[in-house]
Amino acid sequence: MGRAQNYDMDGSADQYAVVGHPVAHSLSPFIHSLFARQTGQSLTYRLMDVEPEQFAERVRGFFAGGGRGVNVTLPHKVRAAALASELTERARLAGAVNTLAARRDGTLLGDNTDGAGLVQDLTVNLGMPVTQRSILLIGAGGAARGVIAPLLALRPQRIVITNRTAERAAALAAVFAGLGEVQGCGFGDLDAQSFDLIVNATSASLTGALPEVPAGVFRADTFCYDMAYGRGDTPFVNWARELGCRRAVPGWGMLVEQAAESFRLWRGVRPLTAPVLTALAGRATPAG
Numbered sequence: 001m002g003r004a005q006n007y008d009m010d011g012s013a014d015q016y017a018v019v020g021h022p023v024a025h026s027l028s029p030f031i032h033s034l035f036a037r038q039t040g041q042s043l044t045y046r047l048m049d050v051e052p053e054q055f056a057e058r059v060r061g062f063f064a065g066g067g068r069g070v071n072v073t074l075p076h077k078v079r080a081a082a083l084a085s086e087l088t089e090r091a092r093l094a095g096a097v098n099t100l101a102a103r104r105d106g107t108l109l110g111d112n113t114d115g116a117g118l119v120q121d122l123t124v125n126l127g128m129p130v131t132q133r134s135i136l137l138i139g140a141g142g143a144a145r146g147v148i149a150p151l152l153a154l155r156p157q158r159i160v161i162t163n164r165t166a167e168r169a170a171a172l173a174a175v176f177a178g179l180g181e182v183q184g185c186g187f188g189d190l191d192a193q194s195f196d197l198i199v200n201a202t203s204a205s206l207t208g209a210l211p212e213v214p215a216g217v218f219r220a221d222t223f224c225y226d227m228a229y230g231r232g233d234t235p236f237v238n239w240a241r242e243l244g245c246r247r248a249v250p251g252w253g254m255l256v257e258q259a260a261e262s263f264r265l266w267r268g269v270r271p272l273t274a275p276v277l278t279a280l281a282g283r284a285t286p287a288g
């Protein structure tokens with residue numbers, strides 16, 4: 001695999017950024033700087049704090065000025081999908097974009113690497129099989145939507161989407177019904193069901209809260225994954241352990257794996273993620 005071109009005609013390094021609001025807490029510049037060093041790529045990667053009304057103008061300006069790619073985070077992922085000239089199939093299904101890449105003709109390709117990141121972390125890094133397993137996905141926001149198709153592609157026995165606002169879970173299940181066994185319901189409808197894998201895709205952990213699903217959904221051998229991450233264990237991870245689950249992990253691996261997928265799209269090389277996870281574990285990090 002050839003090394004991607006690193007310098008523009010004027011000798012400046014290729015430019016990348018993460019666009020969000022707020023975005024100061026983002027670890028993406030740190031992660032991508034480690035990927036670049038590891039793969040011998042010369043690039044710059046910066047934070048862009050952009051308010052929703054300015055998203056299209058600022059991102060277009062970044063690319064017009066020679067930018068090669070951006071990661072997109074809250075609250076802009078749906079706006080980014082509208083800005084792209086073309087979407088990958090997984091971004092189209094997710095209805096949201098977390099990665100924009102400039103193409104040779106100046107148009108933008110939109111991708112969503114969140115689902116691939118989760119699947120890679122679960123199945124490769126953590127050794128949790130998905131095929132033929134029963135999955136409870138808690139939450140029906142953008143992150144949940146982005147991971148449903150990649151999980152269904154691994155042919156789980158079923159996915160139950162549950163959400164505080166039950167209608168959103170039902171609506172999401174209806175979108176993906178053609179891809180596999182998927183149902184949507186409210187927290188109160190879960191009684192007497194337990195699962196092999198529970199993925200918390202709510203933002204509850206960010207405020208120290210817990211999604212009020214019945215404790216009975218957890219078994220000792222239920223694998224619990226919280227997409228949220230932060231200093232120490234998240235409230236959801238702690239709760240799962242208190243309920244007796246032997247394996248409960250925060251979403252650091254998904255964060256690094258989705259970043260590696262973005263890096264591959266931009267640079268044509270997939271960096272090793274294990275050294276970056278180790279570096280993150282050794283770094284005092286703010287909640288995010």
Ligand code: NAP
Pocket residue numbers: 074114117138139140141142143144163164165168201202203204205206209210211212227228229251252254255256258288
């Ligand atoms: P979002 O679109 O704002 O959706 C938030 C979801 O959380 C909704 O389903 C909402 O339910 C639910 N929720 C919020 N507070 C709750 C509470 N107290 N109890 C129960 N449910 C609650 O957010 P998102 O983009 O999907 O992000 C969700 C989480 O995933 C965040 O923590 C984010 O940091 C994380 N994430 C991690 C990665 C990673 O790489 N590790 C990648 C993407 C996202 P309602 O519909 O009822 O409001």
